[in-house]
Amino acid sequence: MPSVSVSPSGEIVEGSSVTLTCSSDANPAANYTWYKENQTLLQGPEGSYNFTSISSEDTGTYHCQSENQYGQINSSSVLIDVQYGPRIPSVSVRPSGEIVEGSALNLTCSSDANPAANYTWYKKNETSPKALGQTFTITNITSEHSGEYYCEAQNIRGRHNSKLQLTVVEAAWKLISAVASATVLPAIILTCLLLWIRRKSATKQLSAPGEGPDSMLQLNSMYENISAAASRHQTEQQDELHYTFIHFTKKHEDPLYSNIMMPRPQKQEEEKVQYAAVNFKTDKTEPGTTTQGAEDDPSELYSKVQKFHKKPRA
Structure with missing residues (x-):
């Protein structure tokens, strides 16, 4: 063989x-x-x-x-x-897509190497490692996790690393709150500014000549007191009714009286009769002497009474 x-x-x-x-x-x-x-x-x-x-x-x-x-x-x-040493690592993020605050995230690093590589996770500008191992898990993402990360693959034949940029966005309810704040806050500031300008204008009108900025606090207090007093006075005027009597003399005409006095019926004026003094004239005769005046009937004397009618007021 x-x-x-x-x-x-x-x-x-x-x-x-x-x-x-x-x-x-x-x-x-x-x-x-x-x-x-x-x-x-x-x-x-x-x-x-x-x-x-x-x-x-x-x-x-x-x-x-x-x-x-x-x-x-x-x-x-x-x-x-x-x-051979590690090849350039590949980095994957799960779940993929937008990274939202409060979610969980898995970062995985893999590299072809022989012998197998060891993995270490770092964050930029930080010296100590964030995690050891092929997978880096973040259970509760916050805005502080945003930044640049890199994983390093290393064995006895060499090392290589890859970078990863994480961008964490705020949750939807935070975005809504931020938009509302951005809308409402300027309106509040504008309202306060208008009120301040109005108060300052009123304070200048109440200020005496020669008064400077040092008296501004006192003038503001005065403005508040005057406003409160005016409000109370207006309320009291609405709640209280005052009654009085107006007496006019008959010797002269009052323009105010002529404007407000109700016209008096002329008929009643005509019916009022003023009686003048009645003078009875008798002839001085001797007792027992009969005169023409003594024989006058009393009704004739009454007819001699002069009637004075009061002329109506013009």
Whole structure:
């Protein structure tokens, strides 16, 4: 049976030169054919197969076959294990898509390496590692987790790393609150500013000449007191009714009285009669003497009474 040897012996590192040798005792001399798995590589009288710069793709199981006119026989298989440093890692995020505060996240790093790589997670501008292992799990994402991360894959043959940018967005209810604040807050500020300008204007009107900014606090207090007093006074005026009597003399005309006094019916004025003094004149005669005046009837005397009608007021 042919035998197979590998030179140099020991660990095979990517990029190095490696020779496989197949030998067999045969007469006449045998021809050799090399196989990788079931794939034919080389046929010829030479029993050697050379790798000038072996690579990871050359890893696999090899054997040779010796043959002459009297027969053929296969050698035992030999494993060629080519060691190499980690390839550039690939990073995946699960679940994919937008990263929202409060959610859970898995970061996974993978790299082709021989021997297998060890993984370490870092965040930019931080010296201590964030996690060890191929997967980095964040159970409760916050805005502080935003930033640049990278995972490093390392083995005895080398190291490589890959970067990842995480952007954490606020939850929907926070965005709504922020929009409401952005809308309401300017309105509140504008309202306060208008009230301040109005108060300042009123304060200037109440200020006496020569008063400076030092009296602003007192004027503001005065403005508040005056406003409260005016409000109370208006309420009291609405709640209280005052009654009075107006007396006018008859000796002169009052324009106000003429404007507000109800007109008096002229008929009643005409019916009012003022009686003047009644003078009874009798002739001075001697007692026992009869005169014409004494014989007058009392009704005739009454008819002599002068009636004075009060003229209506103009």
